[in-house]
Amino acid sequence: MRPYTLARLALAGTRTDTARVALTALSATLATLVGLAAFTVLAIPTPVCCDGRNLSEQYSNALLREPGLRGGTALALLLLTVPVLALAGQCARLGAPARDRRLAALRLAGATPGQVTGIAVLETGVASLFGALVGLGAYLAGRELLGRPDRRGRLALPTDVLPPTGVIVALVVGLPLLAALVSAVLLRGVSATPFGVVRRAVRERAPGPWAGLLIVSGLIAFASLNPVLDWYQDRHRQPPLLLPPLLLVGGGLAALVGVVIGTGWLSYTAGRLLHRYGRGPAALLASRRLTADPWAGSRTFAALLAAVVVGAGAAGMRASMLARVELARRTGSGDNNGFYLRTLDLVDLAVGVAMAIAAGGLIVALVEGIVARRRAYARLVATGVPRATIGRSIAWQAIAPAVPAVGVALAVGFLLSRGIGGGPARGGGGMIGVCDAGEQLCADPVTRAQHLRTEWVPEVTVFPAVPLEQLAWIGAGALGAVLVTVGVGLVFLCSSTAVEELRTT
Template identity: 45%
Template sequence: MRPLTVVRLALAGGRTDQIRTALTALGAALATLTLLAAATVFAVTGQHAAGYTNDLLVEEGLRPGVAFGILLLSVPVLAYVAQCGRLGAPDRERRLAAMRMAGATPRQVVRIAAAETTLASVAGTLAGLGAYFLGRVLLDAPGPDGRRPLPTDVLPHPVAFVLVAAGVPFFVTALTTLALRRVTLTPLGVVRRVRTGRPGPIPGVLVLTGLGLCALVEPAHRYFTHRPRTDDLPTLVMGALIVTGVLAVSVGVVWGTGWISHTAGRLLHRFAQRPATLLAGRRLMADPWSGSRTFSAMMVALIAGAAAAGLSALTVATERADEENLRRYSQLLGEPYVPAGTEFYERAYELVGYAVIGATAIAAMGLLVAFADGVTARRRTLASLVACGTPRTVLSKALGWQILTPVVPTVLLAVAVGILLPRLAVPGANDTQPLEALRCTPLPGDPASACQDAAYAQAHSSLHTAERVQAVVEVPWGQLGLLAGGAVTATVVITLVSLVFLRMSTRAWELRVQ
């Protein structure tokens, strides 16, 4: 089959195919912008850092963390692209099966489906590149002193441009090909291998294992503190514990959505007496894994948001306690003390909160696509129920119960796990050293340094009995409530919007859909 023929067949779709192509292009554009933004932060060097007003860009040790945080935003974007690839899947698979009937081989059919996604992702990548360069011009706003709020005067390395321009279409196409792995396209129709079975306890084991690995960071920190080393082994060990623990917790929460959906379905089926709740319960039990696919991006965003809120509270409390300790130490020595303040940390975590809001919004877009696709994919069944006398209000209530029943406990689980991560994974948060640990040390080769004068010698007698002020970390209930309430509210709004698709999919002529 010639490449031009493949392109023509890939573009020969209906309205749903055009919507899927447009949404896929939008996702590719967002992914391109996210990756280029991270590459721009990586490109900032010491000679450029002094020209920015944001301390996160000025400090050399903080720039990798900022870039890594921007990279994490690509996770919900890619999940959104994966959801877009499933939109209108039954119609596309019937069209591909018709091509098989006309004589196309299975490899050619997969090539046609991949070509459709490749063209959309290439168009989205080009649009993302254009938006990036346009944003550099529009957002370039140097102040009177010549300093900029954003690194609009720096370009990523040319290799980064090439990797993003080639990597985004490749990855999006790979997601589409991966989505077709459970579909067998035959000349007589589509055979889909559906995952069945009751979810097991593995997600819970993963969550507990991840929390346990994060809890080992503190003992590891104390071990290497008492046994100092000159190599990078302590950093590697604690970094591996944190990364592995967070990854295990995230996978466990996302995977555990299937167990929560199945359990909620069993409870609804056992105790419910209304037709809507019975339909929702049976649907949840029949396909509990749909929740893991649908809510994965939102759960990861909630874990990150709750962890950021907890880390912000922990950092601010620790800095305030350290400032109080330094103030007491300066008072004992009779020296003036000027507090540094915690505005820098509060501003940094405020930016993290904005990033989490953006990730949640992208995840909400993926939810809307997933819910709309779920309704349209079952439109013949839903139309049959309406034709047999089932009121549309019953189906609407069943859809609401099916979506919202597993969401509330899953959101609470994600927020609870996220707030626990910084408490377990941040070493040294509960140190209770005496205030004497803050005293200065004589300079090497300088016995007449300031630490040896009479004022310090007199103050040291008081330092033995003075204890350090401990950091009292409060749970940020307000931020956690906004995260959980915002996620549930967004799901409710998306559910109401998806009811429009339900009404459109239950008309009488949908019975003719094969």
């Protein structure tokens, strides 16, 4: 098959196929913008002046001036790529049954299995490449539009620096390649034959609670970081360079994957409980659907649960930092941990944006599920089942696994923050110098010595509070996104349950 013909077949299709390509390109655009922004922050040079100051004074934002805060700022930006990539995965499933039937027709016309897979992979790759190029163009245009200094000659954004060329090329080329690779992997379980579409990957066994082992291993990795570093410090030795990031990245990924995969077990358990204790046809329909495909929850709620874990972790870290700020106030040590809380404000903003993007992915997944099962729903309506009953069953399918999954995600994120943030903050137990003059006199070393006195400060212990209010708001926001998604999905229920859908091919 010639490349031109392959490209034409990959980009052909109905309006649903056009929407899938457009949404995939939009996801790639967002991911490229976020990635370029994060690496731009990391590319800011750190000057070393004669007085030892290493602040980048050309920026008006303290998060960009302070070198110690740029890592957290870049991390907050990279967190946005998780729901964006999950949204891309959900968009790739839009109209999947119709696309699979189209690929089967191509097999009937003489296409080989490799050519059929190449068509699907090329569709995703071309859409992602187009979106990545648009994202690069928007990034370069934004540098020109927003690169205007203020009255003091400072920039609000790092428009005076660029990431390394290799990083830009890796992002623009790597994202489409990754999307194409993921599409090829997802198509392994689908065999487009001339006689129809056969999905070979069928899970007959119920999911087990083994995902809890991943969660526990992630929590242990985070909790062991400080003891391991203390062990090396007590022996006056340097830990291996890759050990701390390995514990943090590996433990975080293990816990996050455990939460996502564990949603399959929660969905299956919720389905069994609904089947045993549920009353009414809506609960029974939902129970059968949850037990028949429990892994749908893991696919659907992946981005949302990732945002909840990060949000709960940020809430726990904020509580630990507030405890240290309170300790500094009581002991008069002058610790400036309050300055570093601004990075967590950016993380909280990133979590909010991530939840909004994840809600978009939920809407795509729910609408796709309704459209894919429209003939089954149409048969139920034709046999006398009210549409309201089907709507309530869809709500049960979304809410029943979401409530415990969000609770587990909140608990895991908070425990991760406790593991890395340590226990209570302790200080004092010694003599400190206190300046009794005003701020101007105390700032001058000469006059400060004239007004300085020593004072005994007893040992103070401040326990970090459990941020129940913030955790409750994060959980409520996640469940609110699920409810909004259900409401939007039910709008498509009426058109998808018409009796004419029984004749849909």
